Amino acid sequence: MRPDNGLSSLQDPDQEGSCTPKLDALRDGRKQIRSNHVFPTNNSSSNQPGINRFSMFISLSGTTIYTSRLADLTLLAPSSDGSFGAGMAGEIWWLDVLNSTKEDIKTLAKAFSLHPRTCAFINAEDAHERVEFFENYYFICFPILTENENGTLKSKFQKVNFHIVVFPQGIISFSFQHNSHSANVRNRIWAIRNDTVLSSYWICYALINDIVSSFDSAVHKLEQETCVIEESAFISRLDEVGATVSKIHNYRKHASNMAHLVQDKVSVVRSLVRHCAKAHQGAPLYDISLSLSAVQDHINSMISKLKHCEEILSRSHSDLISQLSVDKVYLRNQTLRIIIRITVIAAIAVLLHAICSLFGTNFEVPGEHTDGLDWWFGILGLIVFLFFLGLGVARQYKLI
Structure with missing residues (x-):
């Protein structure tokens, strides 16, 4: 009760x-x-x-x-x-x-x-x-x-x-x-x-150790996500590169924040190690000092893991940016080729339009008083011939 x-x-x-x-x-x-x-x-x-x-x-x-x-x-x-x-x-x-x-x-x-x-x-x-x-x-x-x-x-x-x-x-x-x-x-x-x-110093060590250990799950999760990003860096499709780069940016930000959170604790633990190593009430607290040294090693290990994740993410980010730049150059070249082809075809079409304009004037032209479609098919054949001739010349000079 x-x-x-x-x-x-x-x-x-x-x-x-x-x-x-x-x-x-x-x-x-x-x-x-x-x-x-x-x-x-x-x-x-x-x-x-x-x-x-x-x-x-x-x-x-x-x-x-x-x-x-x-x-x-x-x-x-x-x-x-x-x-x-x-x-x-x-x-x-x-x-x-x-x-x-x-x-x-x-x-x-x-x-x-x-x-x-x-x-x-x-x-x-x-x-x-x-x-x-x-x-x-x-x-x-x-x-x-x-x-x-x-x-x-x-x-x-x-x-x-x-x-x-x-x-x-x-x-x-x-x-x-x-x-x-x-x-x-x-x-x-x-x-x-x-x-x-049991002592008050041991309880203090246990609290510090438990707080430091609470970072392990977040660091491990970041390591797993980093491995996934590294494996998918070179197999991402062009429409997925932008989303992947944004994801890498978020992971790098989290890695940097976590490294900052962990790094600040090193100086505190180091000071406690020095303090416990000194004589206290006639006897050095060597056991607590050794335990805190293990916590300090744990912190340094997490910092190394976070730095390694940051290096992998930085390399993957650079690789994706390079891949994105190459893809952009390729798309730009493809666009230029299409524009050149359209320009050449339009130029040929404009020149052929002059033939139609000559036979459409308001003065007497050849074949005007002739019955049948011979002249019409002849003019059409000439236009088609000149069109393909122009395409052949453009291809000869690698314009299309």
């Missing part, structure tokens, strides 16, 4: 309908710290009934709290020692926020001492990759890729902001459009819960 306090569920990542036995204990604990929590109990601007905009993952119990109100997370309010929630020291937590409002960000900034620059970047609508390191956390802007539901390359790819704030014991993620990245990472945590030492 749905709790009355606004919590939609407290559950495993892959079981969104079952509550865990720890719900009663969490309710009791929330009553104990309600007096000194920093979250507002009544925030109408951030309340959206029916939409679970907040999800809270707790490592020790392996559960996730889904709620539509930030006030319902008072149990997990930051304590004075910087841990998230009284009595939860040593646990790894993850707060995922969907479509955060300015009031939500202001409240979280007060609770976690976020720098005003961080809040400004989260509130900003422009999606640019960046990573900034502060005293007690580091902030990452790692936009995600979105496309239309039809999934075709004709759809426009665009960036949607995705922010990550990483603390030593927890992480806050901000997304501004429904996506599957957070759910995928929670399922991955649940799948490898017994094989991996």
